Amino acid sequence: MIRLLAVLLFLPCAVLAQSFPEHTSVYVNDFAQILDDASETRIAQALEAVRDDTGVQANVVTISRRADYGDSASIEAFAKDLFNHWGIGNAARNDGILILVASEDREMRIALGSAYPPVWDGVALRIIDTQMLPAFRDGNMAAGIEAGTLATIDRIARPFTAGQPAPEAPTTPFDPTPWMFGGAVLLSILVAARGGLANLALRFRTCPACGKRGLHRDHTTLTEPTKLASGVQRIRTACNSCDYHRDVERTIPSLSSSGGGGSFGGGSSSGGGASGRW
Template sequence: MHKLISGIVGILLSATFASAQSFPDYDELYVNDFAFILSEEEEATIRNKLVELRKERDIEFTVVIIDSMFSYGHNGDIEPFATGLFNEWGVGDAGRNDGVIMLIAVNDRLMRIEVGSGYGTDKNIPMKNIIDTTITPQFKNGKYFVGISRGVDSVIRELTGVWPGEFDATSTERALNATKRTADRVGDWIYAIWTALAGGAYFLFRRWQRNRPRRCPNDRSKMERIQEDLDDDYLEAGQITEERVKSVDYDVWHCMRCDHRTIEGYKRWFSGYGACRSCGYKTLDSDTTILESATTTSTGLKRVDYACKHCHDSWSVKRVIPKQSSSSSSSGGSSFGGGSSSGGGASGSW
């Protein structure tokens, strides 16, 4: 009889929890920290990445942090709660079902990356790898922001093939960002040593490459480099101007036997000069004037004045300044796109 009563009580309690289960209402589309573990600055950092993702790829990705699922009447695995929350909010485009939720239950020490049904099962293993290798190791050390931020980066990279902030980046900018990510992972002091060694090695290589002996292409005899203060006699007027504005430095190598000369140019880093549309030399200077400042509701306008220091060609162009991003305007008063999930994604604990 006692066991029967206990069983009935258990069933009633389970039914009570099931009927009482609810989900939080979102305050915005990007970061909902109901556990208050992130600072405003940390929230803004994560939000900016998610705003950019939606702007560039039209993918809805939201981060949700709660104290415990028990607070919402759920006492069990995180998977059904995450799927229910996903479908309750309708994350993602209703036609593509490509939304993503990163759910962290702090006191339960559980998390899940839930993806829309449009991904099928293709993202289950990648999301599991991101959780196990990028996010939860940081959570174990109490570094919630670091884990979430890096996890968001990795998820965006998995979905789009591009890291946050690199949708319109040049190859040089992407290489620099990759170096910064390396710094985040190996530590600043190790990175400083690595950068110094790499920079020193590159400097020595460039110095060797520039100073190594040259052989004449005609008779293979050893060539001599003409002194810097005398090589202008062998340079074109545009090359002399490039040296004067310090955008390019030239070396002139001379063969004493056949009088052959080789001219080699070395571009200066961060010179600030571009290539002129008329003469082609790297002697083009520019100056920007803001005509109309951009706001969160309207674009702005700027004028860029170009002037070549060599051929003296000059022209101006007007360019639109994009609207300023605003977390309040981009998240407040909006709703998700009506997407759904069938339980795809991955979970983890720490």
């Protein structure tokens, strides 16, 4: 009984354990390698332009899944904590913006600095629903991220800094976060215990070779990143019943700052923004 109580007390602490990637750019950090070079360049230029014009620091971040960085109760918690860990935005104005996409988790969030009143959450939600999720569902994530970024600049960053009211402000949408909190915490415990939500879902997929259910995914670092060079990670999806496996390699960003490098201004978020899932 004592051991059981100790485990139950430890699990919440394990869930809270969290690590974050280090940014390599103050504009775009495409850790999941979703964006092609042309799209990334256009997005970075747009974010640089709005920073020059208004002072707003906005950053686009893609990751494969939250579990790669420890874990958190929800995409909302992860985005807020990453926002504050990096200090996105000016510390005096707190008008920074984070656009976060977790591709394998199939969820995303536009996180806003603490200076934005709640009415801007509705604008962020409208951008997600109209500009980003339709493209994501069609399998064109790069186009959705670019469209959502440009809309965020035009409909949030520029009007807010100009002192204009929130455009197209809808009735405050139902926020399921309070209702989902208890379930999210329970889900996070299961994720920590089972090795991640992605692997849990894979167990119900059928193997393309033998047709049996039960796949698993392993991440192996082949080359560690350094300050001068990027690294390589191998992601292997394999069957528990036969010899089938599929390997995908992805680049781990170098530890040095590159295009758009530098630092943020120490801004913070109190959790405002909106989320989307597809």
